[in-house]
Amino acid sequence: MTNLKVHSPAPADLEGDLASLRGDCARMAPHWTAPEKRAARPVPLSLIHGVTVPATAARLLEAMPEYGN
Template identity: 80%
Template sequence: MTNLKVHTPAPADLEGDLASLRGDCARMAPHWTAPVRIAALPVSPSLIHGVTVPSRSARLLDEMSDYGD
C-alpha cells in the first residue's frame, strides 16, 4: 500500500490579524532599547600594522568576483 502525503498550506493566521500583531509590537517597543551609538573615529593607515592574512584566504579573496565584473 502506498502512503500518499498531502501537503496542505499552513493556516495564514493562527492568533489574529496584522493589526493585532502591530498592536503587540507597539506594546513591546518601550521594553526594547537600542544601545547608545558610539561613533567610530577614522584611523590613520600608518597606525594599522601587524595584520596578516593566510595565503589560502588571500587566494580565495583574489579569485572572488567583484560586483563590477
C-alpha cells in the first residue's frame, strides 16, 4: 500500500462554507492547466451507425415539449 503525503499550505476545511471552498479552489487553480481549444468538427453521417435508443428513453424525450413536438 502506498502512503501518499500531501503538503497543503492550509488544512482542508471539511465543515467550511462557500467562501472557504472558493479559497481552496483559488489555491489549486495554478496547479491545473486547461487543454488547448480545438474547433469541433462535425461527424460524417457515414460514421454514425448502429445507434439504438431504449424505448423508455425515447418515450421520455417524446414527453418533453421541446423535443417531442
